[in-house]
Amino acid sequence: MATVEGGTDGWDENQLRKYTFPTTQLQRMSCKDPRLNDVIAREEPVVITDCNLASSASHWSLEYLSSNIGNGTFSVYESDSHLFKYFDEKKIPGHKDFRPEMRRKEMKFNDFVALMQNPEQRRFYLQQPLNDTVGPQVVKDFLQFNWDFAKEQQKRNGWGPLTSNLLLIGMAGNVTPCHYDEQENLFAQVRGYKRVILFPPEQFSCLYPYPVHHPHDRQCQVDFENPDYERFPLFKDVAGQEAVLGPGDVLFLPMYWFHHFESLLDGGLTTSVTFWYKAPPVGKVEYPLKPQQKVAMMRNIEKMITEALNDQHEVAPFMRNMVLGRYTSDDL
Numbered sequence: 001m002a003t004v005e006g007g008t009d010g011w012d013e014n015q016l017r018k019y020t021f022p023t024t025q026l027q028r029m030s031c032k033d034p035r036l037n038d039v040i041a042r043e044e045p046v047v048i049t050d051c052n053l054a055s056s057a058s059h060w061s062l063e064y065l066s067s068n069i070g071n072g073t074f075s076v077y078e079s080d081s082h083l084f085k086y087f088d089e090k091k092i093p094g095h096k097d098f099r100p101e102m103r104r105k106e107m108k109f110n111d112f113v114a115l116m117q118n119p120e121q122r123r124f125y126l127q128q129p130l131n132d133t134v135g136p137q138v139v140k141d142f143l144q145f146n147w148d149f150a151k152e153q154q155k156r157n158g159w160g161p162l163t164s165n166l167l168l169i170g171m172a173g174n175v176t177p178c179h180y181d182e183q184e185n186l187f188a189q190v191r192g193y194k195r196v197i198l199f200p201p202e203q204f205s206c207l208y209p210y211p212v213h214h215p216h217d218r219q220c221q222v223d224f225e226n227p228d229y230e231r232f233p234l235f236k237d238v239a240g241q242e243a244v245l246g247p248g249d250v251l252f253l254p255m256y257w258f259h260h261f262e263s264l265l266d267g268g269l270t271t272s273v274t275f276w277y278k279a280p281p282v283g284k285v286e287y288p289l290k291p292q293q294k295v296a297m298m299r300n301i302e303k304m305i306t307e308a309l310n311d312q313h314e315v316a317p318f319m320r321n322m323v324l325g326r327y328t329s330d331d332l
């Protein structure tokens, strides 16, 4: 089989894309480190280096998967560029002029393998939740994930149920642009190297997520490769935390943290598996509110206004009327 697979023997700086904003290194910690539980409890991101969460999948090459993953269908995105900017298909009908930059195709795993071997300059990204169509060997690997570790974190932190394990197989250089999700995530890097850049929920105003009614809800509007500082002036103040995740690394990605992922340039394929958990139930509210609670509040208020107006074109003027000149300075 052609050597499109990612390696295991490291990476160098030239494989990272270049951006304008500063970053610091994200903390890395052993799962035996007594500080780890407190870090996760404080909802701080961390790279866990040795918890073997999905190590039983480390042999998931294309060849192995094509023989063992079964005959189910897989969602494979094709993009016009290296950017795979997610959109919510349910929100397109209200946005007649919306033209997604990527398309979803449903195919058998072997069709994806064929595309990987002869991509003809095209860009693809497989993103499919693991389900019960997988073959018995893959079920065995799945059962050997370190569920003890995952369940311990779920219990300790009061997370809700596991909702899905998304299998991601991406081509070198693919980018998932900056967005936030509404679930807790243990993100297991299985094969190849992926860089992640994170921004805390307090940087909401620097990152300018789309309106909630837009198909790109939860995604940042700012183009990291060519920021428009006139439209998005506070992007000048953004500062990230970054890490390169290699095989065996697990990122704890707290809910509402903004994240950008890139499969390293010239690094071959990358394979990752997410462990997404529902948020803990809302307990007793304590003040001051946490930044992520404020982001959740803004979403809820925006949703309520959008629903009540029943016409998304009315949302922007309504919000401007409410805020501009009345809440634009701290003096009043």
Ligand SMILES: O=C(O)CCC(=O)C(=O)O
Binding pocket: 168, 175, 176, 181, 185, 187, 259, 261, 262, 272, 274
């Ligand atoms: O790995 C990627 O490209 C995107 C992953 C992601 O956005 C997530 O796990 O929430």
Ligand SMILES: [Fe+2]
Binding pocket: 179, 180, 181, 259
């Ligand atoms: Fe995400």
